[in-house]
Amino acid sequence: MKVQRKLFYLMVGGILSSLMACGSDKEAELVNTQTVEIGAVSKIVLDYDADDLLIKNSSSKKVVLEEYLSKDKRKYYSKVSKNGDTLSIQEGRRPIGTDFKSKMVLSLPKNYSDELRIHSTSGKVETHLSNKSMSSITLDTTSGKIYGDDLIADTIKLITTSGLISSRSLTSKGTLRIKSTSGEIKLHKSKVKRLILHTTSSKATLDELKGQVEYETKSGNLTVTDFSGAGEFTASGDGSLNLGVNHLADDLSVFSKNGAVTVSLPDSQTPQLDVKTKEGKVDNRWEGRTKKAKLSTPRVTIETRNGDITVK
Known part of the structure; x- marks a missing residue:
């Protein structure tokens, strides 16, 4: 009798585990839409933890937030x-557990031209915007992908600790600041007045x-073409x-303490x-060619302590 009871409990446990596993595979669906009049708004701030965020243009003159959740609860x-x-x-609020999936889609009017600040700690941040220009854009994650x-x-900031920063077609009339x-x-294809790029590795x-x-x-590798x-x-x-x-x-001016330099x-x-x-x-294929350089031409300074230098 005891053996039958054990078998019964094992069967019930297996069925419950299967049901829970199936539930964890549920994809996020559109469950809520919020619409906001832009009015006198000159700063839009999004702050999320693990949600994926998509920023695109709205067909209306309002800010529209579409919320895709795998569990539909008002809280x-x-x-x-x-x-x-x-x-x-x-x-x-977010439920405890790893089976919850969420994605936010924020749609902005094409004529919005002020400040936009987006943060997701570990979620993906993605933009598809055709606004003529904004005053400031900040995309910030800890480990998520941008x-x-x-x-x-005018000003663009892309910030992460360990996540990916990937961008095509960036234009800044002022400063593009990237920190990782x-x-x-x-x-790919960045046109800026000034780029400040700081990394560790x-x-x-x-x-x-x-x-x-x-x-x-400090120890990062850079390739610019x-x-x-x-x-x-x-x-x-x-x-x-490179x-x-x-x-x-x-x-x-190009300097590396111990790394190789190619220009x-x-x-x-x-x-x-x-x-x-x-x-x-040093492998300087320009040696002798720059003796006729005029004082008015740009100066190129390349230096290392221990790293090899190639100029071609």
Whole structure:
């Protein structure tokens, strides 16, 4: 009799486990829509923990928030509030467990031109905007992924600790500021007045970059292709620097303490060139070509302590 009872409980437990497993596979569905008049709002702030966030344009002149949840309860709905010129949107309560899925879709009027600040601790942040320009855009995660495409603003900030930053078509009339501790950075087609890029150990790949650059890392690796501009590139530790220059707008400084440095210079210009290292090897294919450089041309300074240098 005891054996039969044990078998019965085992069967019931197995059935319950199967049902719970099936429930955990439920996808997020649209369960709630909130609409807000834009009015005098000049700052929109989103703050979530693990939710995926998609920011796109609205077909109306209102701000629309669509909430996709795998469990529909009012207490899970986002908290939306207005305080002066600020519209704040925060996540609602979340159930305990890992089977809950959520995604927020925020739609903005195309004519919105003020400040936008988006944060998700571990969720994905994705933008598809066609606004002519905003005053400020900030996309911020700790470990989530940032996909910031088609962004135009006076000031743009992309911040993460260990998550991915990936962007296509960034335009900043002022400063594009990117900060990452160890997350990978991928930028394609960025046109900025000034880029400030600081990392600790991130791998960064920048393609079609135009503007003044301030790059700092300790042990991260940087690759820049089709670069038009000027600036300072510094690796204070073992970081490597690989720059493909299409056009020099002003002076260029490249330094790595222990990492390798490779700089490809444009044939259309003859810059003033200064290359030096303490312990590294130098392969300077421009040696002798820059003796005729005029004082008015940009100066290129390349230096390492122990890293090898290649100029081509």
